[in-house]
Amino acid sequence: MHDWITTPITADILRGALDLERTEHGLLPHRLPARARAQNADGQLAMAESQPSGVRLVFRTRATAVELDTLPTKRDYVGVPPRPDGRYDLLVDGRLTGQASVTGGNTLTIDMTTGTAQLRPGSPGTLRFADLPDGAKTVEIWLPHNETTELIALRTDAPVEPAPDEGRKVWLHHGSSISHGSDAASPSTTWPAFAASLGGVELTNLGMGGSALLDPFTARALRDTRADLISIKIGINLVNADLMRLRAFTPAVHGFLDTIREGHPTTPLLVVSPILCPIHEDTPGPSAPDLTAGQLRFRAAGDPAERASGKLTLTVIRDELQRIVEQRAADDPHLHYLDGRNLYGQADFAELPLPDQLHPDAATHRRIGERFAAFAFTANGPFGK
Template sequence: MDHDPLTPDLLLGAIEWERTERGLLPHRLPARARAQNPEPLLALAEVQPSSVRLLLRTRATAIELDTLPTKRVYPGISARPDGVYDLLVDGRLHASTTVPGGDTLTLDMATGALEHADGPVGTARFTGLPDRVKDVEIWLPHDEATRLVALRADAPVEPVTDRRRRVWLHHGSSVSHGSDATSPTSIWPAVAAAHEPVDLVNLGLSGNALLDPFTARAMRDTPADLISVKIGINLVNADLMRARALGPAVHGFLDTIREGHPDTPLLVVSPTLCPIHEDTPGPTEFDPEALRAGRKMFRATGDPAERASGKLTLVSVRETLSRIVRERAAEDPHLSYLDGRELYGEADHAELPLPDRLHPDTAAHRRIGTRFAALAFGPDGAFAPAPGTSSH
């Protein structure tokens, strides 16, 4: 097979690309934002390529992608499965695979210590592709940092230059990042984007949807036709701020986005249902009894009585977001609000409970994404195409 250059015009969904000695590394926050970030867990999250993919046109029947993944290891917890690579042909899932080897990053959940060890490059192989000219997408693992090393195919590949889709820029927490879905195209933003379809830029940042000004500036400066921000769960489980700070922080985040996108449809999404934090403040911590049994579970450690002193709960966050959007919409006709419980609420939790009490599984991601597509992209939704236009 012939080697094909890995160039940025084959790559979608990242904010920046960094050429390193060990491969091409996608970033979901720009260098300026990364320089202002003191939090190592955000650095880990932004480099995990959620919704980042290669897009190419070819009649190749076999494609190989050499990558250098970073596998995360949690001592005392069952080994994580290898990250999944999904290959789509003309928008339909054709095959999935994993890549062995790679670097390892050991995270001690008791102490927060990180230890990195180098490992070998691996290869994602896809064969049996239809023998015709087609658009091929290779979605990188949503939760596994991945450097791209080499691309090979048994026919020439070229960038897709005639794709006329609206760009949807989304920001949210680990739920938007994709925890705990099993593959990159099964996370809820990818499910929703495929229903329309639109080109997704996913700034879901596990544990770090915290109204950071540098994230708002990154969104301000990123071209987009549609924007959504899903706010709330991380503010509660990080116990980051009190009620007094929340309103001004939300206003400031939205003001910054509007500096670069004054008329773009902007949808504010409140938290989906999470029973442990509906009325109980954070912080969230790993459940020590579950950890002793080798399982990852979460618990809320706040006291509901602390709501009186301004500690946040999901109920109070939803009330604040709804009020702010209602007030701002009087002067901003392109601003909308969606209650996250319309995506995943009490009935959904009864049927599809959160396995670790915090994150939806693949079936719940599919439901959230399908509902978001209907509510946001439907005829009456915030992202409905203008009459006489289409994103297809």
């Protein structure tokens, strides 16, 4: 039996969240601030920003046992096999030491064909890690990247104190579901988390599934968040949603970058275009779900002929993003561009195809993370100078 010590969950032991909401159960980490959430009317973004990708508890302790009470909200898609429970990663002094899940919780049932969702309330659960190495150490508990998680209580068998700031640079990243971590094996192995570990930086991940849409409130959140390094990976969601045409895209990108620069005028800023996605390279959106044989896949529902009237494809977006960055870089030497196909291109698709035609699998997340780190964090890279 352990003599448990309960430690309040506060901002000084939580990293990667921009806001903490007090709920009837505990604390709900958010990856957009309250002002941004108040300006959002989209249920997909509301769900995505409340899923704690990159959010982790970080503390120093001599504890050999840790318990965490949480209330998860799990997703269930009509016509698709049930999703596995969200995974928590336990790291001790930077090394992955344990993994676990919390069963039960709320269930959000989503019908992708009708766009409707229904919430079924559930009960909290307890996560337990035992047999941790003895002695003082830094413990990190990475929350499930794809499961909204209310934090209720933290218990240990030895006192806890906030981990000291090690002076590492803070990398602020914004992107789509791929940056959010869709289909990654676990929260510490999404490609941004893996790249951050290779680069030796602190990650704040504002990758939002389905929601990298050049929203002004997201740009303001990036502007107002502490960062030593910033990257934005944009393009695929604008095609998925068939949200805008080229006439609107170009000034929207300029406005997004202008807003970030208001708060970070000289911070290294890397614009990353989409990775290869064959269904949308030359065919516009929207992306439509295909539930054939009980497996969720996606198809491009647009007409290639509509490119002539300004419909966006990934080829169009890459060309325009590169042009915009080259134009702006004449007056902004800290602005850089990376073609996403250098992270995942045609040869990668042949070896590691996208299982649902949109999202990379776990092995591909690691590859993208390795390549991003090799490009960005090396001595001559945009984040290594």
